[in-house]
Amino acid sequence: MTHRDEFTKPILPGKGATDYERYLRTDELLALQKSPAELSHQDEMTFMVVHQSSELLLKGAAFELGRALEHLERGDFANSARLMRRANQLLEPPIGLLHILETITPYDYHIIRAGLGHGSGLDSPGFLSLLHIGPRLGQAFHDQLKHAGITLDDLYRRHEEFFGLHDVAERLVDFDERMQLFRFHHLKLAERIIGGRVVGTMGTPVEVLQQRMEHWLYKDLWDIRNHITAASHQAEPSKK
Ligand code: HEM
16 A cells, blocks of 8 residues: 555545545535436526525534533633624525525526425524524523623623623624524515515415514614613713
């Protein structure tokens, strides 16, 4: 065996010609899409790949938020914020991926849609995991505020003193904002492709997506800014 063979021969268990393929299980991953012959329309490959990639990324984000929650419950704010930052970064690509689907034209989409059955993003495991973890993070954050014996206003006013928990609060706002951005861009995608006054594959009117977009996970964290601005006006009435 040459020196080069030693490094190119796979040593991991599993299928695949190389350790790269074995570790990432690319054989299975890349068999999860319809074959070209099975596609209802050539654009269906992009439709599937975008959805599957989004599910993976949403799963990754929910996983990191789960870890962030454990750290938060233990009072380890630095690691909680670090993992939330990562989760928020993982949510950026699914937002961007939605724009790729805007390149599918309405007539072509209806050919793909005919094969979706009652399949709907309402059943997206990744998005549902995020909706599940969101309120739990909010509860853990409020438990920590209580534990520190301060109000939300105190936290924002004394942000240097409570830097760690303030950092967590801001990462929660980042997360909430990304959820809203996902919903906004997704709504625009649905409006562009199937229209804003129709029903989806699960019978949900697209208007419902509009209502869901206005859902805030951490309304109090957004509201606190109103209080801060109002208080600053009281202190200096000339300010806008
Ligand atoms: C051509 C592209 C798309 C169209 C026309 C579309 C359309 C819709 C419609 C009409 C709904 C309302 C529920 C129903 O189906 O009855 C919905 C929900 C949803 N879709 Fe899509 N969708 C598209 C792509 C995507 C992609 C790429 C994702 C990424 C995972 C996604 C995730 C979701 C989620 C999470 C919901 C629930 C929304 C919420 O809870 O606010 N959709 N979609």
